[in-house]
Amino acid sequence: MGNTVRFGISLDENLLASFDELIEQKNYMNRSEAIRDLIRASLVEERLGSEDQEAVGTVTLVYNHHVRDLSDKLTEHQHSHHHQIISALHVHLDAHNCLEVLIIRGAVRDIKQIANELIGVKGVKHGKLVMTTTAEDL
Amino acid sequence: MGNTVRFGISLDENLLASFDELIEQKNYMNRSEAIRDLIRASLVEERLGSEDQEAVGTVTLVYNHHVRDLSDKLTEHQHSHHHQIISALHVHLDAHNCLEVLIIRGAVRDIKQIANELIGVKGVKHGKLVMTTTAEDL
Amino acid sequence: MGNTVRFGISLDENLLASFDELIEQKNYMNRSEAIRDLIRASLVEERLGSEDQEAVGTVTLVYNHHVRDLSDKLTEHQHSHHHQIISALHVHLDAHNCLEVLIIRGAVRDIKQIANELIGVKGVKHGKLVMTTTAEDL
């Protein structure tokens, strides 16, 4: 973190009124905080466009734990990527279905590859990957 | 459009340096212009979340014009929604494939429904919908 | 286009029932057509992940035509990329706002760059890019 700097921006008053409404609805403390979030989000998106970027991925998997050997297979996959998969969280959704969230760290390319591998395991019903950067300079 | 107002925002200097790089790369004239675009984009996304919002949709379709009756069917579909589909643009991609872009105006709900209908026509290979608002107050 | 081949897939009957509902709602003629669309969409997404892929982009811009010199600037930008921008469609949204849809052909990298340039022009309120492939083999 560096020093805090301040600068002015100009805006149409109607646009500002609409933005102020959105800020309130989204519970932001003030305009600076809301604009900083928009700026950071645009930087994160830009960076994630590069396959070499160091990033952190959250993979959300839904699966039926009654499928034979599925838990074992998922565990095996995770161990074969134990350098990248740094943590896992498990939730019991109902009598049959589990939700598992894995946090993966590495290059964008590798995170996508590992996520695809996990989502492709037979018995995994649905999976989604979301990525962010480690954000050291943000 | 109302009057232009001006206000200050505070930011970490490293975050600002990264943002200034992005602004240059994206060819923005200055920070105000870039931040206004981020603000408008966030307002548009928020509004499009409501199914009743008046919006404008651009549907991009790719299809093979050799498929029997396809052009006729697409034209028919468009005419049955002539109040909403306000314009169409056609491009010949290669010897077989066409790209057609349709502009649809109406409630978010109706735009989605019409887009689904068009994308579902037999012979349409691929379709995508993108929406914006008419943006009168943005 | 090659020959049509046929193969069987197995599915849980409840999942199939839900899919049949979705198919009807989206106006697909039959399951094959709906599944072909899902397959093509997944292939298109995969390919668009590569910056070198030849693609077609649709850029939707909203702008106020009263902004001084804006139309001229947009036209100039388009001419400086006349090899890639193959067509444009213009719609008058209201007394002030225009919607312009441009079709751009080229590598994914170049399409993104041109779209950013256009969206960044002062006075353009909002812009969105959507891409598809020329889909010759799909």
Added chain:
Amino acid sequence: MGNTVRFGISLDENLLASFDELIEQKNYMNRSEAIRDLIRASLVEERLGSEDQEAVGTVTLVYNHHVRDLSDKLTEHQHSHHHQIISALHVHLDAHNCLEVLIIRGAVRDIKQIANELIGVKGVKHGKLVMTTTAEDL
């Protein structure tokens, strides 16, 4: 889960060849498994379009734990939604930055609201929400 049923689909051989490549690259065991995943993903997307749908959300937050009172505020927010936030996973990204993943259960509308609230907390640098359904019938 119901009985497994089987049906045939027809496809252009070139499209199938491209799909078989994608299947291999994504580590799917066979075509049925890959197509089931596409079908489930399309059903999940459809359902998440409705604000009343029961769903599960994964919120990924990045924040600097040195920001005064931030951890306390996040914890407080979570407790005020303890019926919906069913679990949290915390990862130390570097000397300053934390990643926190929260699993939220409820109607789509409520999940979005809680996610916005958390992302809007002062000091949270970046946040993303991804949703799936509980998938009981998928």
